[in-house]
Amino acid sequence: MPRWGMVIDLDRCTACQACVVACKAENNIPFSSPKEAGRRRIISWMRVLPMMEGEYPNLRERFIPRPCMHCDNPPCVKVCPVGATYKNKEGLIAQVYTQCIGCRYCTNNCPYTLKYFNWFRPEWPEEMENYLNPDVSIRSKGVVEKCTFCHHRLQKAREKARAENRELKEEDYIPACVQTCPTDAIYFGDLDDSKSKVAQLARSPRAFRLLEELGTEPKVYYLSEGEWHG
Amino acid sequence: MDKDTLDEHFVDEVAHEDAPILKPILYTSKRFYTVVFILVVIILIGVLAWIFQLRKGLGITGLNQPIFWGFYITNFVFFIGISHAGTLISAILRLARAEWRRAITRSAEVITVLVLFFGVFNIITDLGQPGRMFKVFTDGKLSSPLLWDVLSISLYLAASAIYLYLPLIPDIALMRDKFKSKTKRLFYRILALNWKGTEKQWAILEKAISIMAVVVIPVAVSVHTVVSYVFAMTIQPMWHSTIFGPYFVTGAIFSGIAALIIAMYFIRRSYHLEDYLKPIHFNNLGLLLLVMSLLWFYFTFTENLTAFYGAEPAHLTVFWSKFIGGYAPYFWTMVGSCFVIPLVILSNRRTRTVTGTTIASVSVIIGMWLERFTIVLPTLINPRLPYEKGMYHPTWIEFAVTAGCFATFILLYVLFTKFFPIVSIWEVKEGKEIGVKETEERIKSYLPGKEKENLK
Amino acid sequence: MGLKRRDFLKIIGGSALSFSLYDCSTKNYLSPIREKEWSPKVEEWIQSVCFACPGGCGILGRVVDGKLVKIEGNPAHPINRGKLCPVGQASLQVLYSPDRIKGPMKKIGGKDSSKWQSISWEEAMETLVSKLKELRNAGDSHKLVLLNGGNRGILSEIFDRFMKVFGSPNHFRYDFYNSLTQAYYLTQGIDELLAYDFENSNYILSFGSSFLTSWPSPVQSMRAYAFLRQGRPGKKAKIAQIEPRFSIAACRADKWIPIEPGTEGLLALGIAYVLIKERLYDRNFIEKFTFGFEDWEDEDGNSHYGYKNLVSERYRLDFVSETTGVSVDDIVTLAKDFAMNKPAIAILDHNATNYSNGLYNALAIHSLNALIGSIDVPGGVLVQRKVPLQELPKISVDEATKMNLSQPAIDSPEEGQFPLATSTPSLIPENILKGKPYPVNLAFICKANPLFSSPNSEKYRKAFEKIPFIVSFSSFMDESTLYADLVLPDKTYLEKWQYAESSPVSKTPAIGIGKPIVENLFNAKPTEDVILEAAQRMGSSFASHFPWKNSKDFLLYKIDTLFRARKGIIFSDPFEETQLKLLEERGWWVPQFTSASEFKAELMQKGGWWDPAYSFGQRSFVFRTPSRKFEFYSQLFVKRIEKIAEQIGENREDKKDVIFNQLNFESRGDDFFMAHYEKPQFEGDKKEFPLYLYIYQPFSLTNEYEANQPWFQEIMGFHLNMNWDSWAEINPHTASELGIADNDLIWIESVHGKVRVKAKIYSGAMPDVVSVPFGLGHRALGQWAKNRGINPIDLIGANFDQLTGLAMKLSTRVKIYRA
């Protein structure tokens, strides 16, 4: 089984947020209203976090795009009382919307604050319903959601490979954010395949992971030059 | 209480000596209706708010990202804490054979059973998908501390219900036998479970009560330990703490005693049970409250000192937000009302009066709610990664639902007193009849001197 | 009690029954979209081009059952290679915006009314054509004005031709890069943006250019950035960003150099000073390819000042350092890094030129490239070869039309005003109001929204009220369209036939072919087709100039020449590409197709054509000046001034002085025609208005539609946790001096007005600069944009660059205080 993971090169990323928008478009993420945004209820499975260090004029800023880390030792999964979030065979942290009771225990135990709750029933103006992705279900109100590593794309890729009677190749499965990133800052692939680009990059001296000290074993690696003060 | 009016209700005069206890069941004053009316209004507003929330979603509360938990979870922890009033206290006192307990155990046990519902209700209210809550039973995952909660609270509820019910049986039977009204008799007959008061039945009852008293204590301790685990098992700063179990249990008993004192105060005043609920009860409970207050302070101190001393940035942020930040007003009010005020009032015999202990208890109740609040919120407001700071401004929905909970609780409590004697008739009687003698002997048994001499 | 209790028990028992009263039945949990139960039948990928910015990226639309559900980049397109910026990604929210105009409408109840009536396309066309005929028959065809925000592609060409055949000189396009292109024209004789060979560069000295955000081709420049930072093993290029704000580009650079606004050119001169003093310039290049470096003598024997002496005498580092606020050390380091890390380039965009001295800033900065010989070399400044598209047939119109065509345009400045202006659209509203040089009878607006975007929008509004009939070709009811009498809804670029050439900043010419991805959405028509149809209805001699049935037909006509061009290739796989490129660069070109029809079919299918080869060393192509060299001293400039002087009718001797005297510049001699420093002029007294207003475009607001796209409202201020509202960035020290805290509401006041906005404390703001994002503050456009945030343009006046006549957005001083 491949162990899907991501490597994000912060030295390439220009904080353009194409990944953010691509994810919203791909995954039928409802948009907020000014009022709801003011209450910090924007759902965005991918977010770019600005981290500024230093004082004027000696500033240094890193932009950290953050999907779900798909932790190998996921604190969010442990606490779910009904198994609505679980680690699947390929190590993806899955979220079953129809199973979720909306207790938001998992959201509180994600140290990266990367799970989102549907405070209301998601709605789109009628015209905009046209652009919704038929491969991705629409969440009901009161359930938790998060980045799935575009799991539906994996399913489609697998179906396609099966139809073509061949093995699934690493490059068949590309999440939406990875596909659009103008700087190719995001790499995606099998961390267990030592020949894969992600596995190589994850071993690079520039590599680190967010809040590594918590032992969550994130499968999203970052590359950055210089010292890291996370 | 003149004899004729009583005779309208009772077949014979046996009840006369217990008349003050039975009076609330027989007579209902205008004031009572006013109170009920006010409570019902508050409840209706609460229900309205709740329906509103069910329809629209949790979005109409002040919860947000990352403040996923707020009032409801605070209420949950708070109510479950209060539930330790009854069963735990009464069971301990019973096992310790504290004779002064006899008049207060029932009022304590009722608090437990009722308040548990509100704990559970607040959890359900907090669910995004309350309709799916049965999944906890069908698909429960034991790895989740929330499931431990479900199990231990269910167990606790069952145990405390039984524990409340068992000592009620003889009193119910009493009313079944004495009432004239047919419908009332039917009502009590069903509940009395064919209680005849035979020797054998008494023996079984006493046995059952003492078994339940033993059972209920570890269950109660587990309940609040497990509630604390909901927080302690996460890796969130200042939740992930080893002393949360005992800390929460202490807090629970602390707030439970306070709730009991307040309940007793109102029962005593409204139903003129001054002869039953005496200053000594308040004094004794007040002393217990004082002890708990000291214990509570000890835990609070330890908990915060370790966070401060460890100086882990994530913990420190939470720490400072409690000490000097946005949550400082709540935190310091809590310290004041959980520690300073009770300490001042209760450590002085002259202020440890009925009114004094009640004031201290009200203060503790407020403080303990704030304690839950300052445990839940500051951690969520300050997640580990910077730039994600949150804020929480509850809306009228949360206030209304919370007020509704309190009002319903009070209403149910009041209604209980209208159907059942709030002071255990038989236990008090038993105290008079055998308790005195027994106690005398027991005391002698541990007085200094030779065993035989004492027994003489 | 019993009832209540039973209820609770039920809940605890897990019965959902008691909830069915409310919104908890399963049915209600499913959104209506899900209830419809999609069973996707037809899924197809339709290839097209993104037209949201000048980048022209190739896109693939994922269409399921006729609905566009996702846009991805086209991997075969050489500009973006399968990548898209957020704007391209978010186009779905333009296409399916509920605020789109759903069909043609006419205004009823007069100018001031806001009542509209839906009409048929037939009636709309009838009205349009009758208005045109009316004007033409009266011999007033020049009184038609077209405000066209787009300046490329099919629409622009058709409009251009239409106006010419109709007989109106009043086709206005907005070109905000004008100061830049003027600088390139004066030094190299090239009238458009130059290309930068980022990929091969080792050092980028950026003067405020936002090359990672709102550049003409953002995906391309972002890709270049990533490549030269982490894509070339062992050869990481250095970047220095010089600008008053810690922008994205500054964040991602090695060094950020804050600079006093408007002194960018002076810093460039300071760097030149170091290069000259330390003899770090490229002597070989200077000798062979430049003019005016050393002192020189003209034909008449007059001696002239050279750039070298000008710089070394005037721009001593202490002076430069003091005025720019950049330390001497930093200037020396910048200069040395620039000269020692060749190939290096000095880049700029209109941010450094948005001042009264803008053109001189641009000249000073671009001259640095000449100093180190970074022109027409790998890793330097290049000039794009154009896509060889077919020219349109010659126009032959009658005398009356010709007469009208040669009338002065409605944007004409006073004689001698703005000597370098090609067009001064900022003057349009004033001239319309004055009826100068003649009144306007009919106006077309397309892709432009001056009532929102123009500093003199109030004047524009009055002017619009004065124009008897206005036709707006718009997809949205924006501020300007509100004043139209007839609205002909345009299709969006996702629904049109079109072609997109790569922007001139790309070194390689490329053209992407766009097909309609979605059809039959709303009762809108491509404006291209509307104009072609109007032309047909204008009578046979008019129609004969437009032999194309529709925009697709036009497109096929334009690309007809590509087959015969004997260069370039159709988009193909990278391997084939490399082979063909190598061959072509060695002078071999292999035709891939035998017939034109085969070629065209393949072109339409693969999505475009490009020419990957770049041929260096074609001097007359790169330097089109009189000297065929890079001119430090611009002879084209001299000529222009002489020409104007002749028009004014002065005698030869004092011709320059007359013009000089009109300008508020210090220089009078040779330096006037060379890069030098002029003090930037700011509006507002320094004492009363101590801060500079600095307006910038976040990536999420560069496009006019973005303010009405909820996705962008959510992400635009991510660096400060701001969304759905405007903000002002203030330096922490400045803020604490003024008693302003984060998130306070403040007033920003200039001589022109004041706006109230949320203060954000930002270490990336210079102490004397307040930065405000552009793009919000709409009063129309759509439900999400309307009345949201503030429009900083309300704070600035119609200030013009004195040479080019361009409106400037960075020339205002303000004060701020708590609201």
Ligand SMILES: Nc1nc2c(c(=O)[nH]1)N[C@H]1C(S)=C(S)[C@@H](COP(=O)(O)OP(=O)(O)OC[C@H]3O[C@@H](n4cnc5c(=O)[nH]c(N)nc54)[C@H](O)[C@@H]3O)O[C@H]1N2
């Ligand atoms: N507030 C504010 N003012 C600005 C700027 C800013 O960012 N903010 N930027 C300044 C700059 S740099 C410039 S270049 C000018 C630009 O100024 P304008 O050229 O006036 O551009 P916009 O204001 O973007 O308005 C363009 C209008 O064209 C319409 N439109 C867009 N695409 C199409 C299309 O394909 N077909 C048709 N028919 N209509 C279309 C939209 O409805 C939009 O309202 O504004 C300047 N002023």
Ligand SMILES: Nc1nc2c(c(=O)[nH]1)N[C@H]1C(S)=C(S)[C@@H](COP(=O)(O)OP(=O)(O)OC[C@H]3O[C@@H](n4cnc5c(=O)[nH]c(N)nc54)[C@H](O)[C@@H]3O)O[C@H]1N2
């Ligand atoms: N996707 C997309 N891209 C576009 C467009 C579009 O519609 N869509 N429009 C294009 C058009 S018309 C335009 S005009 C451009 C606008 O794009 P830009 O020319 O990039 O305009 P801004 O983003 O406003 O530029 C602001 C930059 O200038 C710097 N700056 C601000 N004040 C000063 C100063 O005083 N001195 C110096 N040196 N620097 C300063 C700021 O730090 C900031 O980085 O975008 C173009 N790109």
Ligand code: SF4
């Ligand atoms: S798309 Fe790529 S460059 Fe843009 S923000 Fe995301 S990771 Fe960074």
Ligand code: SF4
């Ligand atoms: S990042 Fe958060 S949500 Fe994702 S797997 Fe880890 S703990 Fe769970």
Ligand code: SF4
């Ligand atoms: S919110 Fe849903 S996924 Fe998260 S813990 Fe609760 S039931 Fe599980």
Ligand code: SF4
């Ligand atoms: S992997 Fe897919 S779901 Fe996750 S952030 Fe990227 S686009 Fe969104």
Ligand code: SF4
């Ligand atoms: S860079 Fe321009 S053309 Fe390319 S995707 Fe972005 S907006 Fe579209």
Ligand SMILES: [Mo]
């Ligand atoms: Mo522009």
